[in-house]
Amino acid sequence: MLDADNRRLLSERGWVVYLETSVAQQAERAGRTRHRPLLSTGDPRQRLEELMLVREPLYRETADFVAVTTRRRVGHVAEQIVQAYRGANAQR
Numbered sequence: 353m354l355d356a357d358n359r360r361l362l363s364e365r366g367w368v369v370y371l372e373t374s375v376a377q378q379a380e381r382a383g384r385t386r387h388r389p390l391l392s393t394g395d396p397r398q399r400l401e402e403l404m405l406v407r408e409p410l411y412r413e414t415a416d417f418v419a420v421t422t423r424r425r426v427g428h429v430a431e432q433i434v435q436a437y438r439g440a441n442a443q444r
Contacts, residue, residue: 354407362414367437368414368415369417370411370414371419373420375404379396
C-alpha cells in the first residue's frame with residue numbers, strides 16, 4: 353500500500369474498501385497472534401500508531417468506501433459494505 357503503483361493498480365482493478373479501526377482495536381486483535389513481524393517491538397501499540405500516521409492517509413486516498421469496524425459486528429460491517437457497493441454501482 354505504500355507504493356503508489358500498488359495503490360493505482362488497486363484502484364484500476366476493483367472497488368477498494370478501507371476497513372478502518374482504532375489503534376486500540378488493532379492492538380487488541382494483533383495481540384492474539386505472534387505472526388506480526390512489524391509489531392515485534394518493545395511497544396507494539398506505539399508501532400501501530402507510527403504505522404497509521406503514514407498509512408491511513410494512503411488508505412483513505414485509495415478507498416472507494418471506508419467501513420468503520422471498531423467494536424462493530426462482522427455481519428453489520430459486511431452488510432454496510434454490500435449496500436455501499438450496490439449504491440456505487442447503481443450510480444455508474
